[in-house]
Amino acid sequence: MPTPRLALTPDVSHGPLDGAWWPRCDALELELPSLVGSLEPDPDTAVRVTVDPAEWLDTPRTVMAPGRVIAVESAGPGGETHVISLDCGSVGRWVLLVVPPDEPAGTAARLLAAAADPENPLTAARMLALAETDRLGDTAGEAE
Structure with a gap:
């Protein structure tokens, strides 16, 4: 499995997000195993994932x-x-x-970094909207 493109907030949760993940495709069954593996849960640990069904086509109920x-x-x-x-x-x-x-890779890199920033109070929707207008770095300190 390829290494997931993932950025996590160091140490503790800070707000609406704990980081960001940039999957390579929209097939959850292909992408999810490497993401979960990178978080290093014990093999006996039950893992539950909640997703936006509009974002993942044909969302499976389980992923092997x-x-x-x-x-x-x-x-x-x-x-x-x-x-x-x-x-x-x-x-x-x-x-x-x-x-x-x-x-695009440049925008994705900015989103990954911003979401993992402990000082960032923005929600996912707000971050994506700012990234579309190329203003993500200008307003990372603004409150929602």
């Missing part, structure tokens, strides 16, 4: 990964778009911005 089955749930109405939540039991829980796979 080496040594485990990952339970996948769809976010309910009102769930935040472009976000994935991973609950890895005692290892931790992460809420990540999902950078669209087709995002």
Whole structure:
């Protein structure tokens, strides 16, 4: 499995996001195993993932990964778009911005860095909107 393109906030959660993930494609069953593996949960730890069903075509209910089955749930109405939540039991829980796979590399790098910045209070939707206007770095300190 390729190494996931992932940036996490150091040490503790700081706000609406704990980092960002830039998958290579929109096939969750191909991308999720390497993401979960990089978070290093114990093989006996139950892993639950919540995703925005509009973002992942044909969202599976489970995804097979080496040594485990990952339970996948769809976010309910009102769930935040472009976000994935991973609950890895005692290892931790992460809420990540999902950078669209087709995002240009430069924009994706800025989004990964901004989402992992402990001083960034922005939501996923706000960060993506700012990235579209090329103003992400200008307003990283603004409050939602």
